[in-house]
Amino acid sequence: VTEKNVRTAMEQNRYLEFRGMEKFIPGSVALYIRERNARANVQVMGITYLLDESGMVLDAPSNGLDSTLPIVTGMQSRNVMVGKTLVSGNENQMDAYRLLMEELLAQGYLYDIAELKVSDPENLYLLTRDGYTVHLGDGEELRAKIGTMRAVVMKLREMGHKGGVIDASVPAVATYT
Secondary structure, three states, X not given: OOHHHHHHHHOXXXXXXXXXXXXXXXXXXXXXXXXXXXXXXXXXXXEEEEXXXXXXXXXXXXXXXXXXXXXXXXXXXXXOOOOOEOEEOOXXXXXXXXXXXXXXXXXXXXXXXXXXXXXXXXXXXXXEOOOEEEEEEOOOOHHHHHHHHHHHHHXXXXXXXXXXXXXXXXXXXXXXX
């Protein structure tokens, strides 16, 4: 059993990510894998695809968008193939997507987001499910920016506001209109 053979076999299943292998003598092997889960929708030329947080294209469901997942807009996609990582004409868009996904998942806020707009990685936008448009600016300090957004949205909800624009492009500072 070689790591190369195991990796090749694991990569046949797009829902599994091979993380490593450890051999124990005599006769035992530990495989480290991660199950990939659909985290976002993206539409390319009218076809909906499901992506994991790294940009792996998991499926092209015939029933269209998964309404429980956010949709990624503005991605300059090309070479979309199920079982392969999405290729963008602008690699900075994929980097921004991955950073946003990582932070939204870490803060448990991904499923409160309806849309991630990544057309300009220097001007990232989110749309929450309850109608707030959030300007995050560039991909720097996303932990603080998303934390600020979460706090502001929570306060606005408490105050009975619905929808509006939040500028959270400066960490720990936000404006609402």
